[in-house]
């Protein structure tokens with residue numbers, strides 16, 4: 154038999170063997186799905202009757218089975234993608250694996266271990282190992298120099314349920330057989346993955362995680378981990394896999410507190426949102442900084458310079474001063490007229506009330522109660538004297554205090570000195586009143602900076618629009634102001650009358666129902682003497698609260714997450730960092746970003762600068778060095794721009810070449826860009842045209858007129874369209890098959906961080922890159938060749 158034919162046969166034989174194994178795995182998966190489906194049907198068939206406890210248990214089981222079923226469906230694609238063979242006598246000790254359905258991971262291992270998206274077993278053998286399990290680690294990390302006890306790493310490529318390719322790394326190179334040589338080609342799986350067409354949504358990379366990435370993914374949970382890496386090094390995708398890994402390994406701790414993943418903009422969140430469910434994780438909240446404050450949607454845009462002032466760390470002091478400025482306690486006596494009587498609060502009484510409030514160390518709204526009580530006591534004693542009463546006891550004092558509290562003249566005097574404030578009221582008051590602003594910023598901000606904070610008062614009936622950089626300030630204010638008693642909120646005009654009535658009615662109805670059930674339960678169980686029905690109802694209310702951890706966390710400003718991941722972290726201002734750190738008091742976080750890509754002037758110059766106030770230098774840094782997105786030809790263009798950002802900055806090494814040299818084209822008018830984009834779009838894949846913000850509308854009009862299905866501006870459509878026109882800010886973190894950068898000189902000139910923006914723009918393409926310009930090209934791009942006439 155000739156040599157090639159023998160190789161072919163060996164390959165076919167291996168393929169057939171793997172196919173048989175993979176078919177068995179899918180059979181097992183189908184059986185599990187069927188079993189879970191029946192369990193779910195069984196629970197649902199019981200209907201909504203029975204005691205409250207029965208219903209609550211049924212709900213819990215139904216949710217659990219439904220989630221399990223969803224997880225089993227999410228792993229259909231590439232269920233099994235790899236195998237590791239251990240050297241003789243080096244079979245691993247299989248540890249108890251967390252997070253699996255009971256029975257699924259049990260049994261002994263013989264021979265090879267198959268690695269996949271979840272763990273599967275048949276009661277006797279472990280058929281498939283979850284990629285996050287410790288024994289799966291050699292699949293990602295073993296090298297010929299450090300083989301970790303394995304002799305072979307095999308990648309399986311599947312289409313549907315069919316095995317279509319095998320790709321081996323042999324780590325024990327001294328003992329190759331002929332059959333081994335036939336399947337040997339270690340990099341094929343990775344190359345196939347990174348050269349595939351982009352779909353507009355990020356995919357998981359469980360099959361091809363590289364060793365340096367695996368180190369980040371499996372790094373210890375505690376402490377702050379910084380992942381620095383140039384464009385395309387997989388920072389985002391690695392951060393998402395880290396979330397999945399941590400939830401798997403520390404499920405108890407994290408499922409209760411949840412994981413927060415912060416991204417730069419909503420389009421980016423949509424780009425990544427499918428990665429986690431496909432990894433089987435649901436206790437994760439994806440958010441931008443602008444969405445962090447419950448009840449506020451940051452929709453307004455503002456100039457970079459304004460955002461930079463609002464993001465400055467000095468604003469923490471400004472907000473504190475703004476709060477203090479609203480506590481206006483006079484230094485002279487204050488008279489309050491009640492009908493024909495005048496009561497007087499002496500200066501020393503006022504001062505003592507303020508001092509007591511301040512000693513309480515409570516936030517403003519709660520300290521108000523201390524202040525008010527002190528003054529009301531003083532007024533009540535005076536009032537008692539006027540009424541001819543002598544010494545009064547505590548009960549009488551309390552009655553008089555409550556009487557006075559409702560007097561309009563008393564209320565208005567108290568509110569003038571120490572008003573209840575929401576964070577929104579505080580901030581609007583600050584931005585719209587020159588006096589308040591002066592009191593808060595004097596000596597801290599320059600005149601020009603102060604002017605940037607000023608805004609016109611809202612027109613009557615008009616709403617107030619918040620910007621993303623207002624959100625950390627609202628958060629800061631909320632921390633200093635504290636909550637307002639719910640009763641006060643309800644009594645005030647802040648909640649619309651009907652809304653309040655409707656909410657109360659439905660709450661009352663629900664509570665009555667719960668109480669009736671609780672009584673029923675207590676009677677049936679003979680526990681009525683020992684347990685109060687109201688208390689039992691309240692306990693059930695907590696248990697039957699069917700919100701997910703992520704939903705509860707999203708609605709609660711003071712939620713402490715079990716883990717926080719910050720992507721594109723270089724964009725966060727110092728004030729935003731304060732808001733983020735408040736959400737993770739345990740400081741268990743991964744901070745992912747690239748200092749060279751910083752777009753905002755409020756952004757940092759180094760990770761130490763960002764984190765020093767919180768970690769005192771105790772954070773650990775991992776660097777990712779290989780670019781999986783941008784081919785070498787494109788990266789060498791971007792590298793030139795890197796020199797404009799800072800000396801000594803290095804671009805990551807590209808893992809491949811695309812064979813398509815980047816080009817430039819001078820246009821007489823931006824309108825010509827339409828035809829050019831159309832001819833690029835024909836070449837295949839998804840195209841992005843990245844434009845300076847000031848020209849985005851003009852470029853958008855030209856491209857959407859010429860390319861069918863093209864979309865201008867960010868949003869979900871931009872991810873799905875064959876061509877999208879975006880600003881660089883909106884393209885942050887995204888990638889496209891082809892990119893045209895419009896007017897690079899304008900991108901450079903548009904902001905103080907223009908070079909970083911251009912760097913980001915030039916590194917978004919996975920295959921083809923072009924640059925178009927009507928004026929001169931920046932010198933750093935002038936060596937680009939003209940666009941080939943025929944493409």
Ligand SMILES: Nc1ncnc2c1ncn2[C@@H]1O[C@H](COP(=O)(O)OP(=O)(O)OP(=O)(O)O)[C@@H](O)[C@H]1O
Pocket residue numbers: 343346347356358361362363366382383384385386387388389390391747750781782885886887888916
């Ligand atoms: N090990 C891998 N296997 C397959 N694809 C990978 C791997 N690592 C990264 N990629 C792919 O490379 C691309 C870039 O990854 P990602 O967006 O996470 O990079 P990034 O470092 O966040 O980039 P940027 O800073 O430019 O936003 C993605 O398509 C990702 O799926």
